[in-house]
Amino acid sequence: MEQGARQPPHVVIFPFPALGHVHPMLNLAELLSLSSNIHVTFINALSIHNRLLRCTDLQSRFGRFPGFRFKTINLGLGDGLPHSSDDIMAVLKSLRTTAKPLLKELFLLDNCELGTTDKIIGQVPPVTCLISDGILIIALEVAEECGIPTFHFRTSSASSFWAYYCIPQLIHAGELPFSGNDLDTPIANVKGMESFLRRRDLPSFCRVDNLGEGAFQCVMSVTLSTLRTKGLIFNTFEGLEGPILDQIRVDIPNLYTIGPLHAHLKNKLASESKGKSISSNGLWEEDRSCLKWLDEQPSRSVLYVSFGSVITLTKHELTEFWHGLVNSGQQFLWVIRHDVIKDKDDVLEVELKEGRKENGYIVSWAPQEEVLAHPSIGGFLTHSGWNSTLESLYEAVPMICWPQLADQQVNSRFVGEVWKLGLDLKDTCGRVIIEKMVSELMEARRNEFLQRANEMTKLARASVSEGGSSTRNLDRLIQDIYSI
Numbered sequence: 001m002e003q004g005a006r007q008p009p010h011v012v013i014f015p016f017p018a019l020g021h022v023h024p025m026l027n028l029a030e031l032l033s034l035s036s037n038i039h040v041t042f043i044n045a046l047s048i049h050n051r052l053l054r055c056t057d058l059q060s061r062f063g064r065f066p067g068f069r070f071k072t073i074n075l076g077l078g079d080g081l082p083h084s085s086d087d088i089m090a091v092l093k094s095l096r097t098t099a100k101p102l103l104k105e106l107f108l109l110d111n112c113e114l115g116t117t118d119k120i121i122g123q124v125p126p127v128t129c130l131i132s133d134g135i136l137i138i139a140l141e142v143a144e145e146c147g148i149p150t151f152h153f154r155t156s157s158a159s160s161f162w163a164y165y166c167i168p169q170l171i172h173a174g175e176l177p178f179s180g181n182d183l184d185t186p187i188a189n190v191k192g193m194e195s196f197l198r199r200r201d202l203p204s205f206c207r208v209d210n211l212g213e214g215a216f217q218c219v220m221s222v223t224l225s226t227l228r229t230k231g232l233i234f235n236t237f238e239g240l241e242g243p244i245l246d247q248i249r250v251d252i253p254n255l256y257t258i259g260p261l262h263a264h265l266k267n268k269l270a271s272e273s274k275g276k277s278i279s280s281n282g283l284w285e286e287d288r289s290c291l292k293w294l295d296e297q298p299s300r301s302v303l304y305v306s307f308g309s310v311i312t313l314t315k316h317e318l319t320e321f322w323h324g325l326v327n328s329g330q331q332f333l334w335v336i337r338h339d340v341i342k343d344k345d346d347v348l349e350v351e352l353k354e355g356r357k358e359n360g361y362i363v364s365w366a367p368q369e370e371v372l373a374h375p376s377i378g379g380f381l382t383h384s385g386w387n388s389t390l391e392s393l394y395e396a397v398p399m400i401c402w403p404q405l406a407d408q409q410v411n412s413r414f415v416g417e418v419w420k421l422g423l424d425l426k427d428t429c430g431r432v433i434i435e436k437m438v439s440e441l442m443e444a445r446r447n448e449f450l451q452r453a454n455e456m457t458k459l460a461r462a463s464v465s466e467g468g469s470s471t472r473n474l475d476r477l478i479q480d481i482y483s484i
């Protein structure tokens, strides 16, 4: 390297170890590596990293960037992924002790060595900044201790972030905590959502009767910690969440809306002809036979059913979905993960286990982005995880939402009531209502939802095209990293 020449920035990216968080942050890492010569260190839990190694060709995806490296942390919690609020708390607790030494080493060692020698050590320049998952307060604390500027990345919707952010006002106004069953009571103190938000649409943990102030304190301090960062990154786009983003900007002016990231990355790869991105999310072996089956189905005739990587269902819930789907007479493609059932001792009915029915096809993991882009898909029965929501609306696929955890309750309200992209099945799970909603989505109201979905898709596509808002915001993020 030339004497005095400026070194490229080095960004540490640190997601919470769950697929819904790792996937968009890996996409961002790849976009940064493609768009600039920024060095990226991606911190991954060992359990996630091993899955990535098993199922995707990490070498071909990231090996082509000389400035990219993974660092792994052993959380000591086995190979499992978090499936409940308790699991999430356990991971956060483990990270408090396991992540600290690694972060310190990254932040201080490189800097310290570099300060004295003014040379790149092993091709890695000193850390310029941290892009941390917004729920990892420990990462921000260590970065502050070491003088490393931090950007937060919230992998959920901006709307759900805003609902979390308003918890102090909700407590102050006596709207939280609440108890009892009246979940239809309107919520008045989340600005911008007054006309449609109900108790049942708040993030899931708000429902727990005796959660206690400690839990609210914890969520509040995590959310408010973003105020200490240089800016907040969202996997969303202005055309989708503009009014709520404007509310957030009053307190956090520096927002980077750069989504939908999966599409943003695909566009970038296409425009630079740098090969094909893995369409896979990489944590499970995909059953690609479903694509062949889809090829044989008529256009827009199949309902895709998947509840993401985290939530589990009881045997009763699975059975109700099965009957609702079969009775609807619609073709369906259903992802039933090997670990989806709540009680390990429960045995599924043979029909469900075998997964073959005249109108159905079952796999344990699908190439979801490709499935949603397939012309045979006409609807998506989803748990309203944020990635699934974005992937669906990008392909103009109307949704039936069955939210369970965290941000999913907020997302599904927006899908049903604000964006009018489908139906909200929240808090019910009976075969009759499921059958009715499937028929409504796929037949009775099909054209109405398709029209809305097509309008939204246009906005999404424009945002990640040349000159679109998400493209410009990513460029601004890169410039801001360079100017640190």
Ligand code: UDX
Pocket: 018, 019, 020, 021, 023, 155, 156, 157, 280, 281, 306, 307, 308, 309, 310, 311, 335, 364, 365, 366, 367, 368, 369, 384, 385, 386, 387, 388, 389, 391, 405, 406, 407, 408
């Ligand atoms: C978690 C939370 O549950 C969710 O609420 C939050 O918004 C993000 O983190 P997860 O439940 O896994 O995520 O849902 P989601 O965000 O939808 O992510 C699932 C990902 O898995 C999607 O990118 C989807 O494409 C992928 N997937 C899912 C597959 O590739 N194949 C499948 O068969 C199912």
